[in-house]
Amino acid sequence: MTIERTLVLIKPGAIQRELSGEIITRFERKGIKIVGIKMMKMDDEMVEEHYSHLKDMPFFGDIKKTMQRTPIIALALEGHDIVKRVRILTGDTNPREASPGTIRGDYSISLSNNVIHASANPKEALEELQRFFKEYELFKYHRMNVMDYAEN
Ligand code: ADP
Numbered sequence: 184m185t186i187e188r189t190l191v192l193i194k195p196g197a198i199q200r201e202l203s204g205e206i207i208t209r210f211e212r213k214g215i216k217i218v219g220i221k222m223m224k225m226d227d228e229m230v231e232e233h234y235s236h237l238k239d240m241p242f243f244g245d246i247k248k249t250m251q252r253t254p255i256i257a258l259a260l261e262g263h264d265i266v267k268r269v270r271i272l273t274g275d276t277n278p279r280e281a282s283p284g285t286i287r288g289d290y291s292i293s294l295s296n297n298v299i300h301a302s303a304n305p306k307e308a309l310e311e312l313q314r315f316f317k318e319y320e321l322f323k324y325h326r327m328n329v330m331d332y333a334e335n
Contacts, residue, residue, distance in 0.1 A: 185263070186261060186262065186263060186265075187261070187262070187263070187264065187265045187266055187305055187308065188218065188259055188260065188261045188265065188308060188309075188312055188321070189259075189260050189261075189265045189266045189269050189301065189302045189308040189312075190257065190258070190259060190260075190300075190301070190302045190308055190311040190312050190314075190315060191210070191257070191258040191260060191269060191273075191299055191300065191301050191302075192255045192256070192257055192258075192299060192300040192315075193206055193207075193255060193256040193257075193258070193298070193299055194249070194250065194255060194296070194297070194298060194299060194300060195249060195250060195251070195252040195253040195254075195255060196249065196252075196292075196295075196296030196297075196298060197290065197296075197298045197299065198253045198254065198255065198256065199252070199253055200290075202290055202298065203256055205290075206286060206290075206298070206299060207220075207258070209272065209286055210258070210260060210269075210272070213272065214262075215260050215261075215262055215265065215268070215269070216260065216261045216262055216326065217258055217259070217260060217261075218259045218260065218261045218321050218322050218323070219257070219258065219259030219312075219316045219320050219321045219322065220256065220257070220258050220259070221256070221257050221315075221316070221320065222254045222255070222256050222257075223254055223255065223257060223315075224251070224254045224255075225250050225251055225255055226251075227247070227251075229314065230246070230247050230250050230251065231247075232314065233250075233300075233311070233314065234246055234247075234250075242294075242295070245295050246295065249295045249296065257315040257316065259312055259315075259316055259320075259321055266302055266303075266304060266305050266308045269301045269302075270301050270302075270303065271285070272285060272286060272301075273285060273286050273287055273299055273301040274286060274287035274288045274291070275287060275288075276294065276297060277294060277297075278291035278292060278293060278294065278297055281297075286298060286299055287299070
């Protein structure tokens with residue numbers, strides 16, 4: 184097992200509903216290590232790059248508008264198999280199909296306000312982390328009360 188990193192974005196819909204703390208707590212309570220965190224505004228270029236796979240979809244304008252309504256909070260999370268684990272905790276894209284207990288299942292109210300983004304696979308995670316964080320914004324440190332062996 185290798186240690187991976189993944190990217191989570193707390194989207195404007197969640198910022199406006201003041202859910203950031205609850206979402207961050209979900210990851211912390213699950214023993215997931217935060218190695219980077221920052222608030223920032225996504226400019227046109229960033230949204231277009233981040234959602235380039237959807238640029239021809241009719242709802243792309245909607246995505247652009249909702250992702251730029253407020254700043255977002257970007258999180259870099261680290262652990263074994265973290266990309267897959269965070270996607271499981273995130274839940275389905277569609278709020279109607281997201282299982283209760285997942286972040287989207289519990290908080291998401293619509294497709295365009297589905298609370299968070301989480302990298303889909305390790306390759307995307309690497310690219311997305313580079314898009315949102317400089318190397319010096321990602322930290323190495325030891326936690327006090329979580330055993331760093333096992334799956335963390
Ligand atoms: P995910 O975010 O689960 O990886 P996608 O990459 O397919 O899913 O989509 C990116 C984001 O685009 C979704 O999280 C959602 O906010 C938005 N989106 C996807 N499909 C639609 C749609 N049909 N209408 C509006 N927004 C959508």
